[in-house]
Each structure stands twice: as structure tokens, then as C-alpha cells.
Amino acid sequence: MLSGAVENGGDAHVIFVNNHVNRTANFLPSYGFSREFLQAGVVGADEIRPGDVLGLMIWENVDDGLLVGLGQSSTQLQQLQVDSQGFIFVPYAGRIRAAGNSPEQLRQLITARLETQTPDPQVSVTRVAGDGATVSIMGKAFGQGVYPIERPTRTLSAMLAKAGGVAIDPEVATITVKRGRETGKVWLSDLYFNPSYDIALRPGDVILVEEDQRSFTALGALGRQTKVPLGSEQISALEAVAMVGGLSTLSADPTGVFVLRDEPSQVASAVLGQPVSGTQRMAYVLDLTRPNGLFLSRDFMIRDDDTIYVTEAPYVRWQKILGAITGSANSARALAATTGID
Structure with a gap:
């Protein structure tokens, strides 16, 4: 990993995580509605419309x-x-x-x-x-279909309730609203805790209920190697490692926990302290043996498409080499005993 760093002629930046990195790299893409959605007033219940x-x-x-x-x-x-x-x-x-x-x-x-x-x-x-004032509800909702905008269902949360609510875990549910060329997306929980996201609906709106598709990949000396859904809005590196069973006690090197990601130029420039252009390959290193290593990994946020890779301890590689040598010697002795050759 280090031999592929930019300093050694490679194309990846190897960065040891510290407080500065946590402050600058913890950029989490946020969901939300544009001003056009937020400032739209409710549709008059008595207004006659085409259809x-x-x-x-x-x-x-x-x-x-x-x-x-x-x-x-x-x-x-x-x-x-x-x-x-x-x-x-x-x-x-x-x-x-x-x-x-x-x-x-x-x-x-x-x-x-x-x-x-x-x-x-x-x-x-x-x-x-x-049928002139209707919205369409699709995806992971209990009642998919076309619903009229009526006096009790003129806002997003009320219309979702009219459709029977969502058919997935509310913690991982996202709501997308398409209105003409405009599209907005929020977490379902935002409708509960941020009333401004409970927008007024308009005829022709399309409401899509989806399960959050964000995930990270876990590789190396971990409890299991797999692709893992993030499961909630924010997951730290420490939580991500715990989600896959933690470090392997027999083989993991706690000084070599890597988080690999493609970083946008704005974030990469802030992390590196110098301007860069284009997306940058970044390998963030977490050393859990340092006094503040666990705290830093607790504060380092995992993003969609990240790869967490944990290296093996040096003695594991040495044991593999010894195992290969001794295994070959044992095979040779067994072959000699079978054939009677000294």
C-alpha cells in the first residue's frame, strides 16, 4: 500500500488519520429539498383543476x-x-x-x-x-398508486400516511419527490424531526420510497469479508469494523486499518493542504494501537462505496511461509516413506 503512494510514484495518497483529517475529510453528502420545494405553498383544496x-x-x-x-x-x-x-x-x-x-x-x-x-x-x-390534482406513490410503500390531493393530504407526510406508510425499516427509508425537472430527496426521519421538509405537494408529483442503497466493502483480516449496507445516516470507522465482527484476533494488524475511497477535489485539497484537481484516490490509515487511535476511528465517518481493508500481522505472514516450508518437507518425507527411498 505504501509503495503505491504518490510519494513513491504511485497514484494514491496515503494519509494517517489525525484530528485535522477528521475535521476535513468527514464530508457527508446531505439530502434535502431545493428552495422551489420548500417555498411552495399548499394547494387550495377548493381549487378546480384540469381533469x-x-x-x-x-x-x-x-x-x-x-x-x-x-x-x-x-x-x-x-x-x-x-x-x-x-x-x-x-x-x-x-x-x-x-x-x-x-x-x-x-x-x-x-x-x-x-x-x-x-x-x-x-x-x-x-x-x-x-384526476387533475393527484400524485403517484411508488416503491417501498404499502399502498402504491395514484392518490388525489385532498384537504387532509396536501403535504408529503400526510400523503405517505394515506398510502399506508413505508414497507421497510423507517431508519433506512429515503423519500424522493420528482416535480417536473426538479428532484429532491430526504430521509424519512427528516420528516419527523425537520418540519420544513414536510413539503406541500403539487399535482403530478411522483413520490418514490426506497431503501438506502449506500454500502461499504470490508476486506482483509476481519470477522467477515463482505459488502455491508451502511444502515443509517452516519457510521464511523469503528462502528463499521464492529458491524463485520471486528478485527480477527489471530491475524489482524491493528496498526494497518485502511479506508480506501475516491475523494472529490474540494475535500482532497483540504485534507492535503494544497490544491488538487479532479477526484483523488485516498488511503486513510487508522492505527488502533496509538493512545487516541480508537477515538480517531470513532470520529472518522464512513461514506458510500468506501473499502475497509485490514492488513495481516507480520507474524501471520511468517507463519504462512513456515507452514509452506514445513508442509513441503512433511510431504517429501511422506513420499519417501511410501516409496522406500531414503
Whole structure:
């Protein structure tokens, strides 16, 4: 590892972890919503939108009105769908813009159009159904599907509750919201502890519930060698080693715990104390035998795609060499005994 360092003509920076490294290298990519998400106000529950289906009831104060048949006082116009441009058509009132208005505002518009042709018309507007104000919930939610934005479900947490919540461990659940070209992502726990992330929803939002996919790889003289999910928002090097069974008591070298990662130029420049360009290969070394070694490893944060490699103690390699030599000698003696050759 040391022979491949930049100082020896290699392409990796070998850095012994100290307090300065912990302060500068512990950069954790954070999730969150942009200003566009955070500043969006809640959708008005009574606002009519394209795709909504409306029902009209019209009363006329004459025996034989424009819309009312002979001997009747009212007529119903059901299943009037607001078109993609936001308009509906009402006989004798013409094409009227419904989108953006409340049912009461639309009632007043229709009344104003009809009262020039029939005396004192009375109009009632109701929302029958609608698909113009909906969001889609996908992924690891109990109730995937398309849900309308209603008065109780105008925020992200309320809509997730409407869908039955998440079907995975809440500690590793992430919530992604896609709105047009904008995308935001937060931890589910942030919705509980940071109310500003409980954003107002908009028609057409796509909500994706996922299990955190971040992981690190453990290699070398450890309890097991495998790829390990990080499991929570922050994991230290000490915790990561413990997650794979700790150091092997028979073979690990506690002076050679390496954390290998590709570091972005901004962080690498801060760690090295000099400007560098482009992503840098970094090998951070943790020496657990130093007086503060355990404290430093407790404070060193593991990131996605890190590799933790623990070297073997020198005496282990020596035992392997001796084992190979003595094994060869024993094999030779066994062969001689079998063939009778001295």
C-alpha cells in the first residue's frame, strides 16, 4: 500500500488519520429539498383543476326556461369534465374557464352568463370527482398508486400516511419527490424531526420510497469479508469494523486499518493542504494501537462505496511461509516413506 503512494510514484495518497483529517475529510453528502420545494405553498383544496369532473344544478324562475323542461324547475348537468385547457361548456352560457376558480367563483361566472337570457337563475356547482390534482406513490410503500390531493393530504407526510406508510425499516427509508425537472430527496426521519421538509405537494408529483442503497466493502483480516449496507445516516470507522465482527484476533494488524475511497477535489485539497484537481484516490490509515487511535476511528465517518481493508500481522505472514516450508518437507518425507527411498 505504501509503495503505491504518490510519494513513491504511485497514484494514491496515503494519509494517517489525525484530528485535522477528521475535521476535513468527514464530508457527508446531505439530502434535502431545493428552495422551489420548500417555498411552495399548499394547494387550495377548493381549487378546480384540469381533469376535475363537475356537477351543475340550475334552477330557473320561469315555467319554460332555457334548460328546464316544461313543468320542471331545475335541471342537472353531470359529468362535466374540465378539459386540458381548463374550460367547461355550459349550454347557453358557452365555454367558461373553470380551472383556477373555486366552485363558488365558477357558480358566479355561470350565473352571470345565464342571467342575461333567463330571469334570476340559481346555480349550484359541486366537484364530482377528478384526476387533475393527484400524485403517484411508488416503491417501498404499502399502498402504491395514484392518490388525489385532498384537504387532509396536501403535504408529503400526510400523503405517505394515506398510502399506508413505508414497507421497510423507517431508519433506512429515503423519500424522493420528482416535480417536473426538479428532484429532491430526504430521509424519512427528516420528516419527523425537520418540519420544513414536510413539503406541500403539487399535482403530478411522483413520490418514490426506497431503501438506502449506500454500502461499504470490508476486506482483509476481519470477522467477515463482505459488502455491508451502511444502515443509517452516519457510521464511523469503528462502528463499521464492529458491524463485520471486528478485527480477527489471530491475524489482524491493528496498526494497518485502511479506508480506501475516491475523494472529490474540494475535500482532497483540504485534507492535503494544497490544491488538487479532479477526484483523488485516498488511503486513510487508522492505527488502533496509538493512545487516541480508537477515538480517531470513532470520529472518522464512513461514506458510500468506501473499502475497509485490514492488513495481516507480520507474524501471520511468517507463519504462512513456515507452514509452506514445513508442509513441503512433511510431504517429501511422506513420499519417501511410501516409496522406500531414503
